Amino acid sequence: MLSLQSLSMRYGNGQDAVQAVGDVTLDVREGEFLTIVGPSGCGKSTVLQMIAGLMQGTSGQVTMRGRPVQAPPEGLVYLFQQYSRSLFPWMNVRDNVMFGMGGQPGVDRRQAMQSCEEYLTLVGLEGMGDRFPWQLSGGMQQRVAIARALAASPQVLLLDEPFSAVDALTRAVLHDLVLDVWQKRGLTVVLVTHDVDEAVYLSDRIALLGPRPSRVAHVYDNPLPRPRDPVATRACPEFSRLRGELLAHLLGRQP
Amino acid sequence: MLSLQSLSMRYGNGQDAVQAVGDVTLDVREGEFLTIVGPSGCGKSTVLQMIAGLMQGTSGQVTMRGRPVQAPPEGLVYLFQQYSRSLFPWMNVRDNVMFGMGGQPGVDRRQAMQSCEEYLTLVGLEGMGDRFPWQLSGGMQQRVAIARALAASPQVLLLDEPFSAVDALTRAVLHDLVLDVWQKRGLTVVLVTHDVDEAVYLSDRIALLGPRPSRVAHVYDNPLPRPRDPVATRACPEFSRLRGELLAHLLGRQP
Amino acid sequence: MKALAMWRSTAWTGWALVVGLCVLWQLSVVQGWVQSENWPALSAVLAKIWEGFVSGEWLSVFGPSIVRMLSGYALGCALGVMLGMLVANSRWAKRLLGTSIALLRPLPVPAIIPPLILLLGVDDALKITVIAFGVFFPVFMSAYAGVLAVDPVHKQVLRTFRIPGWIALFKVKLPTALPYIFSGMRISLSLALVLTVIAEMTAGNDGVGYYIVSMQYAMRAADMYAAVILLSLLGYVLNRLFVVLESRWLRWSRQLEERK
Amino acid sequence: MTLGRLWEKWGWGWLFIFVVGAVLEACVQSGAIKAAIVPPPTRVLETTWGLVVGGGLWGPVWHTASLLMVGWASACVCGAALGLAMGFNRRVYALFEVLVELIRPIPKPALVPPLMLLLGMGPGMEIAIVFLGAFFPVLIAAIQAAQGLDPVRLDAARTLRVGKWATIRHVIVPQSLPMVLSGMKISLALAIVLAVLAEMLTGTGGLGAMIVDLQRSFRAREMYAWVLVLAVFGCLLVYGFEWLERRLTFWQAEAQ
Amino acid sequence: QEKAKLRVSVIPIVDVAPLYAAQKQGYFAEEGLEVDTAPVSGGAAGIPGLVGGAYDFAFSNIVSLAQAVAQDLDVKIVAPGSDVRTEAPDIAGIFALADAGIKTGADLNGKTLAVNNRNNNIWLYAREWIEQTGGDVNKVTMREIPFPQMADAVRRKQVDAAMTVEPFFSTNVKDGTLVAVDFPYIKVQPGLNVAQYVATDDFIAKNPETVARFKRALKKGAEWVNANADQPAFAELIASYTKMQPELVQNLVLAPAPVSVSAESVQKTLDLMKKHGLLEAPMKASDLLYGDLND
Numbered sequence A, B: 001m002l003s004l005q006s007l008s009m010r011y012g013n014g015q016d017a018v019q020a021v022g023d024v025t026l027d028v029r030e031g032e033f034l035t036i037v038g039p040s041g042c043g044k045s046t047v048l049q050m051i052a053g054l055m056q057g058t059s060g061q062v063t064m065r066g067r068p069v070q071a072p073p074e075g076l077v078y079l080f081q082q083y084s085r086s087l088f089p090w091m092n093v094r095d096n097v098m099f100g101m102g103g104q105p106g107v108d109r110r111q112a113m114q115s116c117e118e119y120l121t122l123v124g125l126e127g128m129g130d131r132f133p134w135q136l137s138g139g140m141q142q143r144v145a146i147a148r149a150l151a152a153s154p155q156v157l158l159l160d161e162p163f164s165a166v167d168a169l170t171r172a173v174l175h176d177l178v179l180d181v182w183q184k185r186g187l188t189v190v191l192v193t194h195d196v197d198e199a200v201y202l203s204d205r206i207a208l209l210g211p212r213p214s215r216v217a218h219v220y221d222n223p224l225p226r227p228r229d230p231v232a233t234r235a236c237p238e239f240s241r242l243r244g245e246l247l248a249h250l251l252g253r254q255p
Numbered sequence C: 001m002k003a004l005a006m007w008r009s010t011a012w013t014g015w016a017l018v019v020g021l022c023v024l025w026q027l028s029v030v031q032g033w034v035q036s037e038n039w040p041a042l043s044a045v046l047a048k049i050w051e052g053f054v055s056g057e058w059l060s061v062f063g064p065s066i067v068r069m070l071s072g073y074a075l076g077c078a079l080g081v082m083l084g085m086l087v088a089n090s091r092w093a094k095r096l097l098g099t100s101i102a103l104l105r106p107l108p109v110p111a112i113i114p115p116l117i118l119l120l121g122v123d124d125a126l127k128i129t130v131i132a133f134g135v136f137f138p139v140f141m142s143a144y145a146g147v148l149a150v151d152p153v154h155k156q157v158l159r160t161f162r163i164p165g166w167i168a169l170f171k172v173k174l175p176t177a178l179p180y181i182f183s184g185m186r187i188s189l190s191l192a193l194v195l196t197v198i199a200e201m202t203a204g205n206d207g208v209g210y211y212i213v214s215m216q217y218a219m220r221a222a223d224m225y226a227a228v229i230l231l232s233l234l235g236y237v238l239n240r241l242f243v244v245l246e247s248r249w250l251r252w253s254r255q256l257e258e259r260k
Numbered sequence D: 001m002t003l004g005r006l007w008e009k010w011g012w013g014w015l016f017i018f019v020v021g022a023v024l025e026a027c028v029q030s031g032a033i034k035a036a037i038v039p040p041p042t043r044v045l046e047t048t049w050g051l052v053v054g055g056g057l058w059g060p061v062w063h064t065a066s067l068l069m070v071g072w073a074s075a076c077v078c079g080a081a082l083g084l085a086m087g088f089n090r091r092v093y094a095l096f097e098v099l100v101e102l103i104r105p106i107p108k109p110a111l112v113p114p115l116m117l118l119l120g121m122g123p124g125m126e127i128a129i130v131f132l133g134a135f136f137p138v139l140i141a142a143i144q145a146a147q148g149l150d151p152v153r154l155d156a157a158r159t160l161r162v163g164k165w166a167t168i169r170h171v172i173v174p175q176s177l178p179m180v181l182s183g184m185k186i187s188l189a190l191a192i193v194l195a196v197l198a199e200m201l202t203g204t205g206g207l208g209a210m211i212v213d214l215q216r217s218f219r220a221r222e223m224y225a226w227v228l229v230l231a232v233f234g235c236l237l238v239y240g241f242e243w244l245e246r247r248l249t250f251w252q253a254e255a256q
Numbered sequence E: 001q002e003k004a005k006l007r008v009s010v011i012p013i014v015d016v017a018p019l020y021a022a023q024k025q026g027y028f029a030e031e032g033l034e035v036d037t038a039p040v041s042g043g044a045a046g047i048p049g050l051v052g053g054a055y056d057f058a059f060s061n062i063v064s065l066a067q068a069v070a071q072d073l074d075v076k077i078v079a080p081g082s083d084v085r086t087e088a089p090d091i092a093g094i095f096a097l098a099d100a101g102i103k104t105g106a107d108l109n110g111k112t113l114a115v116n117n118r119n120n121n122i123w124l125y126a127r128e129w130i131e132q133t134g135g136d137v138n139k140v141t142m143r144e145i146p147f148p149q150m151a152d153a154v155r156r157k158q159v160d161a162a163m164t165v166e167p168f169f170s171t172n173v174k175d176g177t178l179v180a181v182d183f184p185y186i187k188v189q190p191g192l193n194v195a196q197y198v199a200t201d202d203f204i205a206k207n208p209e210t211v212a213r214f215k216r217a218l219k220k221g222a223e224w225v226n227a228n229a230d231q232p233a234f235a236e237l238i239a240s241y242t243k244m245q246p247e248l249v250q251n252l253v254l255a256p257a258p259v260s261v262s263a264e265s266v267q268k269t270l271d272l273m274k275k276h277g278l279l280e281a282p283m284k285a286s287d288l289l290y291g292d293l294n295d
């Protein structure tokens, strides 16, 4: 589905240049849920933006279904890490969410409003459609951004730390929401997170990036069965093992 | 030290009004490390901003050392949840960090630069002083904001989800950094987080807020011994118990 | 409601300052500090203002000017916003028009009047064009700057959702540019008034501009100042109206007001 | 800069002007437009070239430039300072708002009689006219900028308790800079027009006096040669200012 | 078919009284013409408007006109406009502070003289007057100041003397602090034909009959003005388009309205213009006149 071939990225030039991404080669299979974890500043967001076609790598390339990605490809939506800046302050929550659907012709407004309301309910913001982003808390803004991404009904979803600002309960709800949508729609999801628990709970495979200039240090296969359950899955010994392994790797200790 | 007396906050008026904070009464003792947890949108940031004197409650009051807080009091620093917006894009990292020190007379520039460099090293950003905020990753920006808050050498530190964007390793390092500074300087810290693990690891007491309009649902005393250790403390049975209790409360199940 | 309360609390100081200056004016004549045919007593000016209202003279003086001004203003603003956004959005428009607009910008109105007379005659068409010409540039420049100020994160949101250009224009670029555009339109509003007067001074037999020149040459300084004072009051009222409309349109920035 | 990029930036614009000029030339040559009122562009260019080569250009340009610098620069400083103060402090706003809004719409020619009493008909008057015209756009932009500041950034400065002056210097000024500079740019364009108008009025020299003299004696060709000089002069000033603006607000462009 | 609905650009000053008189007394109507007056602030809009076809006739002073013709604008004088007087007091003059002691051009050497515009009638005749009364034009600074502001400028010593026109002149010298110095037109060229009505060659060629009628009606207007100059009706007429208060009109110094244009007078002005650098080449009066305007 998606293929990253020795992708690298250098910001700036001359003396100030920063080699953000070293040499990343990775395949994302159709319909899979892949998570990227790595230390802060290692280039996760950069990689995701290159996949999204928002940026061109300095070398290497990204292909989607065999075609090189040069501009944001159709059917792919990227959710920004800076969620609070990515919302439009002059639109209320409903218009923000509907904005992603706007591109598709043939969707009539009533229908759009209705499905928008559904997405808001899914992320726990029912009845907040008339509020403006700045009237919401940080976690609520992040959820609006999630609803907007889902409403665009993508086939590929790129999520950059989408749950960083929400509490445990909401996060658990959102995990299951994303898994549900992923399964029902047959999406391909690439998630960036620094929460190892989350990575293990959600994904099929986990790619671990090394420090800047980043390379893929290891790709873990996640043997946990589906469907996942917030309690049962976490109770699996496999869960703890994988989680421990990842953490150890991240914290730089041998497991 | 800090005292919140039936504090409440209502945003907007008329039909659109939102009762964000219901009735919060809470005492923060001198030199303690208090954590506030609660569901997303329950009013944690609002409470913290009222403590910081950035906002006046609709009723009730905040006093610091007996004096009502009406404007940001001296010796108190608030770290914003919207870290990326709170940095100044026209200043490089060094100037951003030094900005907090600027207010203090008698600090000469060379000395300030030097201690600024120290803080940057503490948060893992050594040598990044010349970069601009928009050249940093999300997690790095958040760390700059932390360095700025610490550099202002406050007596009271209010932290609003300060580690939300950083990876596990960096987070562990920052936890110990904050604990270290807290202990050495005899600070009073109020931390808002949605990470229960973090709350238990760091604090003396944990105040749990209910859903909006929020009240203090419960205040937990944390019996874990100090100094804390990333591994040993987490291995305590007390740690798991308290963590489980809090999680259960947050997730709405009886423990 | 809020505006009213604010008005009650502090707005009087502004008027107090104006009244103070007016008293100073009156004293300067009564006490003989300034002696000149061109410096009438304020009382004489006020008497003339009153007289003009009673006789209905002001209506016939200001009526045609206001119509002209509003037509020129509307035309200039519309063109300014459209071209400003076009040039900021389209590389081709910028390439083709950028240099020409930059060259036309510093031309003073008197220099363009003679060739314009050839094209447009000397009547309203000319005056409205002159007003629109002056109004155009501030609005154009601010619309252009406003589009460039779109948040880079917003731009990327537009790209990742593959929003078609024209939707992006109306839903994202225009709202971002709006505060800039309004600032340009506010500047242009008083500019339009100024240009109306200048255009009417050049040719024609009605309007305030004509009135002011003829009063000056008829040695009726009090009448001239009466018109000037009314003109500035008119400008004040128009600006107030504009601010009210602007705050309606910029409802989302209410947040900022509340914070203060 | 390579030739290709130069063409990319300027080529099409000048090509467009060239085409318009050629059409005009054809109209004049064929007699559709009277050459005595609109002279053929080629003749105007010839005359302009004569001015450049003969060096007659610099006196008037220098006169206008120095008038502009004095009037415009002082207007920028005063406008930005008062505007920020008004945008920030309700009392200052209330105190000056009425006066400002009353003076702003007064056409400058109507202010000549009272200004004449104060300043006479010389450089003082010219500077006053440029100042008055340039002042208000900067003022309004500054008010708007101050009112539109990001509250998170302001609060960041408040909670760090850096004091009033540091906040103004390091937070308010830089953050309002893009908008204030855009106001200054608008007012620069206006100031050029007004400087020329002032020179037309007082006739003490400069491009304005030159143009109006030639206009009154119907010497269209020379007049348009000077108008062209004025256009290029203004264009250079505005482009120069834009260059400066980009450097001062580098974080805006870089962040993209 | 010749044009019968005419638009005439005028400067709303006393000098165009004959045109307004002809309009008000119905002389144009008698000739089958319908005349609409369009005030302009000066020659800047008048002549371009004429050439551009916005006006059919324009009221213009002789100096502007000659400069326009010198620049290949095809315009001609078709009727007399206004004259100055043949003896003092005139409709235009130089004034100064009473205690400044300025009497002649020689007294102005090293000093400043205000005129309303450079390179126009006033400027030209002021300079010639300076030369003829012993001054040196190279030693006198000419400053531009609008007529209404001249008195202030002289009182405040921003300039030493100023040349102005009615109604400013008689008002300025009324109170005694300012006094009349001299009347340059009378010293240099008494009775000068100072302004005329002009039309384009093209218009004249297509509408010769209209031009003749316009001239006739205007002449009747001039005769009416000359006959009624001391009557209230005249004061009313002037007040109606200049907006001057009738009291002010009554005290004005007036010149008789001209019924002809003298080729010699025009020639003399042209020669002066050449002398003072307003014309590059000599010009003949006949190049400016349409037909014989002496009748």
Ligand SMILES: Nc1ncnc2c1ncn2[C@@H]1O[C@H](COP(=O)(O)OP(=O)(O)OP(=O)(O)O)[C@@H](O)[C@H]1O
Pocket (backbone or CB within 6 Å): A134, A135, A136, A137, A138, A139, A140, A165, A166, A167, B011, B012, B018, B019, B020, B038, B039, B040, B041, B042, B043, B044, B045, B046, B047, B081, B194, B212
């Ligand atoms: N400016 C505002 N205007 C109106 N309502 C607001 C405003 N700011 C916050 N609110 C509302 O107040 C409530 C509490 O907001 P607050 O930001 O304090 O939540 P929080 O506990 O910090 O949440 P989170 O963990 O998601 O950051 C929310 O429901 C929010 O919608």
Ligand SMILES: Nc1ncnc2c1ncn2[C@@H]1O[C@H](COP(=O)(O)OP(=O)(O)OP(=O)(O)O)[C@@H](O)[C@H]1O
Pocket (backbone or CB within 6 Å): A011, A012, A018, A020, A038, A039, A040, A041, A042, A043, A044, A045, A046, A047, A081, A194, A212, B134, B135, B136, B137, B138, B139, B140, B165, B166, B167
């Ligand atoms: N616009 C830019 N200019 C220069 N350097 C940049 C720019 N954007 C990012 N970088 C640098 O590239 C590196 C990778 O950044 P990136 O945002 O991809 O990290 P990340 O893995 O997403 O980190 P985090 O988890 O903290 O968000 C960082 O070291 C950062 O300093």
Ligand SMILES: [Mg+2]
Pocket (backbone or CB within 6 Å): A044, A045, A046, A081, A160, B137, B138, B139
């Ligand atoms: Mg990132």
Ligand SMILES: [Mg+2]
Pocket (backbone or CB within 6 Å): A137, A138, A139, B044, B045, B046, B081, B160
């Ligand atoms: Mg919050």
